[in-house]
Amino acid sequence: MASLTVRKLDEALKASLRLRAAKAGRSVEDEVRMILREAAEAPAKTQSSPARSTPAQPHRPRTPSATDLPRVTLIIGGGIAAYKALDLIRRLKERGIHVRSVMTRAAQQFVTPLTAGALADERCYTDLFDAQSEFDAGHIRLARDTDLIIVAPATADLMAKMAQGHADDLATAILLATNRPVLVAPAMNPLMWANAATKRNVAQLARDGVSFIGPNSGEMAEANEAGVGRMSEPTEIAIAAEAMLRPLHTGPLAGKKILITAGPTHEPIDPVRYIANRSSGKQGYAIAASAADAGADVTLISGPVDLDDPAGVRVIRVESARDMLAQVEAALPVDIAIFAAAVADWRVASAGEQKIKKTASGMPPLQLVENPDILATVSKRQQNRPQLVIGFAAETQNLIDNATSKLKRKGCDWIVANDVSPASGVMGGDRNTVHILTRDKADIAVDSWPVMTKEEVAGALVAKIAETMEE
Numbered sequence: 070m071a072s073l074t075v076r077k078l079d080e081a082l083k084a085s086l087r088l089r090a091a092k093a094g095r096s097v098e099d100e101v102r103m104i105l106r107e108a109a110e111a112p113a114k115t116q117s118s119p120a121r122s123t124p125a126q127p128h129r130p131r132t133p134s135a136t137d138l139p140r141v142t143l144i145i146g147g148g149i150a151a152y153k154a155l156d157l158i159r160r161l162k163e164r165g166i167h168v169r170s171v172m173t174r175a176a177q178q179f180v181t182p183l184t185a186g187a188l189a190d191e192r193c194y195t196d197l198f199d200a201q202s203e204f205d206a207g208h209i210r211l212a213r214d215t216d217l218i219i220v221a222p223a224t225a226d227l228m229a230k231m232a233q234g235h236a237d238d239l240a241t242a243i244l245l246a247t248n249r250p251v252l253v254a255p256a257m258n259p260l261m262w263a264n265a266a267t268k269r270n271v272a273q274l275a276r277d278g279v280s281f282i283g284p285n286s287g288e289m290a291e292a293n294e295a296g297v298g299r300m301s302e303p304t305e306i307a308i309a310a311e312a313m314l315r316p317l318h319t320g321p322l323a324g325k326k327i328l329i330t331a332g333p334t335h336e337p338i339d340p341v342r343y344i345a346n347r348s349s350g351k352q353g354y355a356i357a358a359s360a361a362d363a364g365a366d367v368t369l370i371s372g373p374v375d376l377d378d379p380a381g382v383r384v385i386r387v388e389s390a391r392d393m394l395a396q397v398e399a400a401l402p403v404d405i406a407i408f409a410a411a412v413a414d415w416r417v418a419s420a421g422e423q424k425i426k427k428t429a430s431g432m433p434p435l436q437l438v439e440n441p442d443i444l445a446t447v448s449k450r451q452q453n454r455p456q457l458v459i460g461f462a463a464e465t466q467n468l469i470d471n472a473t474s475k476l477k478r479k480g481c482d483w484i485v486a487n488d489v490s491p492a493s494g495v496m497g498g499d500r501n502t503v504h505i506l507t508r509d510k511a512d513i514a515v516d517s518w519p520v521m522t523k524e525e526v527a528g529a530l531v532a533k534i535a536e537t538m539e540e
């Protein structure tokens with residue numbers, strides 16, 4: 070039987086073979102074998118079947134092939150949580166994600182490449198200088214021919230190597246050679262996680278654009294040890310991966326930068342007390358999620374709320390109105406700004422550095438001063454004013470009149486007005502009835518929408534924004 074040395078083929082052919090192999094998720098040798106097998110089988114098929122005209126086929130949606138699926142390269146590090154990475158392969162696959170696994174030498178002390186390969190339906194890669202990949206620069210292919218790299222579990226050592234840019238094994242070489250997003254799920258003993266060196270490495274990786282999930286707090290594999298260091302659960306990691314894989318920059322707001330404020334602000338009275346309001350942040354978060362779904366690049370600046378970060382949105386958490394203004398200004402320039410936050414109008418002139426104590430002389434005088442108006446400040450900017458500035462008016466009476474004067478006074482382009490009187494159930498609730506006030510030359514037009522869920526309001530608002538931006 071003749072043997073074929075792929076290395077001796079000409080460069081163009083090798084390049085096209087590499088591409089085919091990468092697309093099919095096979096090694097180059099496997100791809101060559103596949104081509105030879107198909108070629109060997111093809112004449113036999115044509116000889117045995119008499120010529121027949123093909124009846125017209127009804128149109129059927131094509132079942133996605135392996136190459137259409139979003140692709141993840143999963144790097145399994147050497148920690149006890151490696152067994153959970155095997156479950157992660159299944160969790161990713163059940164979400165329609167193609168998984169290619171890579172193991173460090175240490176990981177192989179905990180789980181076998183055979184198991185990972187069987188679960189992923191593709192062999193697990195372990196060596197930088199892999200004889201099976203022959204001429205194929207395997208680490209470059211694994212680094213690039215993927216949509217996302219997940220490192221789970223990420224040990225303290227692996228993160229240290231990543232932070233330093235080491236590339237002395239397949240896992241670190243892939244991480245250094247990639248230009249794809251990286252999601253890291255750390256797992257280690259709580260003392261290792263709390264160590265200053267690990268903290269430095271995590272901060273460095275975050276600065277380098279690496280995303281993190283976890284670690285969670287809980288019991289450790291070591292007896293009687295608990296704390297922060299448990300790897301996130303496979304389902305949590307799979308959900309985070311799915312969010313990162315969601316196609317970016319497609320949809321009606323593709324290419325648009327949107328800034329959204331949401332939630333209440335907390336204005337300190339002393340280190341333990343603050344002035345706040347009942348805003349839940351739900352409407353602003355729903356708008357952020359909807360804008361991200363529409364392909365926008367979304368920054369959400371949020372006061373303290375009890376809500377999860379919307380998928381695919383950059384969330385910056387703040388406490389006070391002044392913090393919120395600083396973050397808003399730092400996020401400019403943007404194309405569109407939506408101010409859904411219920412910013413406190415006032416703050417205590419000088420918040421106590423220590424807890425204010427009860428005294429016999431009576432109640433402490435709390436002098437209030439006005440907070441900066443973020444919406445008005447941004448609307449009236451000479452430089453970097455967003456093309457479309459939208460404010461909210463939460464009113465308990467004279468809704469349209471108050472919203473109209475707010476639109477004029479603050480200098481924004483639209484106002485979303487809603488009735489927040491206790492009877493409306495809007496504050497903290499899931500439904501909202503809004504009126505959209507827009508400038509129509511010298512006049513103001515009012516578009517009243519029916520009662521909807523906050524998600525529906527968000528969807529309709531984002532659609533209206535997209536329409537307007539297109540015009």
Ligand code: C5P
Binds near residue numbers: 330440444445459
């Ligand atoms: O004046 P009022 O608080 O009712 O205005 C509501 C609108 O103004 C909202 O869009 C809110 O986010 C914004 N606002 C602000 N900064 C403030 C007060 C309100 O951005 N200090």
